[in-house]
Amino acid sequence: MNLQIEQAIQHWPFVAPLLRKPKTEADYDALVVVLDELTDLIGDDEIHPLMGLVDIIGDWVEAYDLAHHPMPKASGVDVLRSVMQEHGLTQSDLPGVGTQSVVSEILSGKRQLNVRQIRWLADYFNVPVDMFI
Incomplete structure (x- = not known):
């Protein structure tokens, strides 16, 4: 019998709980x-x-x-809220999305992010576009 197998047999009771x-x-x-x-x-x-x-x-x-324990799918707006909070940004700090009132409507669900806004956000936060889709 191979020496490594013999050693494995000898030590298996101690190692087995870790290798399941x-x-x-x-x-x-x-x-x-x-x-x-x-x-x-x-x-x-x-x-x-x-x-x-x-x-x-x-x-x-x-x-x-x-x-x-699958990760729940976050919406683009959820991601936007999260990165704004993480970076300490206000609605007026995102001019590429639109005016403060446009950002407010997006965050409240009254308006959806469009392709131009998503591209701007991806560039601004240096993340993939699909983060906001």
Whole structure:
């Protein structure tokens, strides 16, 4: 038998709990705790011996997240509100969208963003156009 397999058999009872894909919320929560502890331990050391384990657990946590905790789809107006708040902007700080009253109507849902406004916002915030669609 291969030496690596023999060592794996010997150490498997200690490692096995870390190497199981999450099937339940409890499994997921346990792996998130392990991942947090590992990243605290490793820090920014990309060549740390446990980095492969971090990659594996991180992939499993991400896959479980995507399958069980999907991100809600935000509307273009929701994104606009968010970036305005993040950058501390007022309605009059967005002249490429229109006057303050136009921006107000967009934010209140009385008016929709048009293509020209979406392009201007994407350029202004340096983000993809589809963020506001």
